[in-house]
Amino acid sequence: MEWLSRLNEAVDYIEENLDKEISYDKLAQIACCSTFHFIRMFSYIADVPLSEYIRRRRLTMAAFDLQAGREKIIDIALKYGYCSPTAFNRAFHNIHGISPTAARKQGVSLKAYPHISFKIAIKGDSEMNYKIVTKEAFKIVGVKEHYSMSVDECFAEVPLFWQKLYKAELCKQYSI
Known part of the structure; x- marks a missing residue:
């Protein structure tokens, strides 16, 4: 802390x-x-x-x-x-x-950005309802692409990768 x-x-x-x-x-x-x-x-x-x-x-x-x-x-x-x-x-x-x-005029509406402070908030302390369902077998399909560049370069290259997939309609081919 x-x-x-x-x-x-x-x-x-x-x-x-x-x-x-x-x-x-x-x-x-x-x-x-x-x-x-x-x-x-x-x-x-x-x-x-x-x-x-x-x-x-x-x-x-x-x-x-x-x-x-x-x-x-x-x-x-x-x-x-x-x-x-x-x-x-x-x-x-x-x-x-x-x-x-x-x-300077009276009654003018302005924005205020307050002084920030950092605090920790703990989440996950409440219950969560769930159930396990058995499904029939199904296929999972993926596309692999390797990037060995900096994070900034990946921010530029990954969106281009997704655009290429959408143009090739590979995402539609396997959609449910």
Whole structure:
């Protein structure tokens, strides 16, 4: 469970530094793994890329700051790491659907991406009804293809393999 608390500590580091530069190396150090593995692990577990999570959290906080109405828009943009008002406006509009200026109006609906935390959920603790049925003999047919390439290459090649099978109508030939 220590790895889970380390992931949550890394997320806490992100939250504390949304208005500063966030070091991926520091995040990995907190989680006690390499930067490469931290980025992959975070994306896999959180189901959102690390950079996208940070961007969403920054734009959520920027929206809160805009609605508070105390700072200039350019100051808020700089605070959350945007070098130009145009880049901030574009990113803000992509997340919230409106401009930063419009976000200052009372009663405007904005999106918020909350602070995530990692927890373990245990599943399978409930009963499951089942029965065993005896069936007549039947054929199982398969197609074998060997790939000795990287995972990224397989992501490109395997869909092409399935397309080839469908075009050859091999799947229809054996369907029930």
